Amino acid sequence: MYLSLENGQLEFVIGPVDERAPKGPDRGHLLLYSEPLVFIPKGDTPIPGLKSRTISVRALAAETFVMVPDACGLARVTRSLFKRHKVVPKEYSGEALSYSVLQEWAALGIGAAILPQSKIASNVARSLPIEDKGGGPVTIFYQTSWRRSEVPEIERFAEDLVRQAPALLAGLHCA
Structure with a gap:
């Protein structure tokens, strides 16, 4: 872009x-x-490192994530988030074509997902805001350049x- x-x-x-x-x-x-980023766990698996109603980036280290292609920037933002927290993300080898497919794959247990809060479908049963090292919300920012x-x-x-x-x-x- x-x-x-x-x-x-x-x-x-x-x-x-x-x-x-x-x-x-x-x-x-x-x-x-700007808006918070949200973690969607895969399938019915227990949520790792659960702290009340949020999850830390570090707690996500063991997860395998499904991603979208980097055309929209979410994959780049997600990888950058992990890099800033010195966590190497595990990525599923395939790429979901849309945010809704990303959520479907997470529900099927293929992998966990990270999405902007506004993109979480109403039928997603479990999702948690992600917190950074300082305990604040992890946020995605949009700009025009x-x-x-x-x-x-x-x-x-x-x-x-x-x-x-x-x-x-x-x-x-x-x-």
Whole structure:
């Protein structure tokens, strides 16, 4: 996604915050939204390292995870989460094509899953918020990024986005 921005194939991208995204005066970034990440255990297996109503990243070390392809950024965010906590995740060899398939595979016992809280289907019986080393919620952040341009319309759109997005997001109760 960010490579397409870098190559000039896209003017704007929206997706999870990526630490590898180019920074600098020729780039603009705007945080749009954040939400907790949630753990879905596989099948009916007991939940490891259960602490009340949350689970730590360290407690997930023994799990095998089903993942989606990295097109949406969730797989990259999940791997980065484990890396920050010095945990090497075990990954199922196949990739689910969607978040709903990810949840189905977890229910079937193929592997556990990690998803943004808003993507958990109502029929998922068990899920837990994930906590970081400090006991706080593990969160996924979404941003829009753009390459500053000499094209006036693009610059005006970016300026309008920066000016209007906070009020729009507040109205959606996302900010």
